[in-house]
Amino acid sequence: MSFLNKLKKLSQKDLDIISDYFSDIATELILAKIPSKEVLDLDINIETNYDGEELDFIIDADIDLDELSEITGNDIELTIEEAYSSLDEFIDKNYRE
Numbered sequence: 001m002s003f004l005n006k007l008k009k010l011s012q013k014d015l016d017i018i019s020d021y022f023s024d025i026a027t028e029l030i031l032a033k034i035p036s037k038e039v040l041d042l043d044i045n046i047e048t049n050y051d052g053e054e055l056d057f058i059i060d061a062d063i064d065l066d067e068l069s070e071i072t073g074n075d076i077e078l079t080i081e082e083a084y085s086s087l088d089e090f091i092d093k094n095y096r097e
Contacts, residue, residue, distance in 0.1 A: 018048070026061065033079050034075075041063070047060070057087065
């Protein structure tokens with residue numbers, strides 16, 4: 001994450017908003033890259049770690065694709081990296097002093 005300015009103190013509501021944003025943007029980006037007919041199941045889980053100063057997220061994207069899909073794990077990893085970049089921008093804009 002970017003450390004341009006110090007992270008504000010986050011409430012549980014803030015953490016919920018940030019987690020929801022991350023889940024939504026990851027889902028949106030993945031579905032934009034993979035034809036919907038190839039996605040059999042998609043489950044995004046976000047783990048949030050916040051110690052009052054540092055904020056860390058771990059995303060687990062469980063995607064079940066049609067056996068004929070040409071999407072690779074690398075394609076999905078690149079999309080998740082995009083989601084992390086969007087998350088960084090969202091946090092910088094809304095939760096930094």
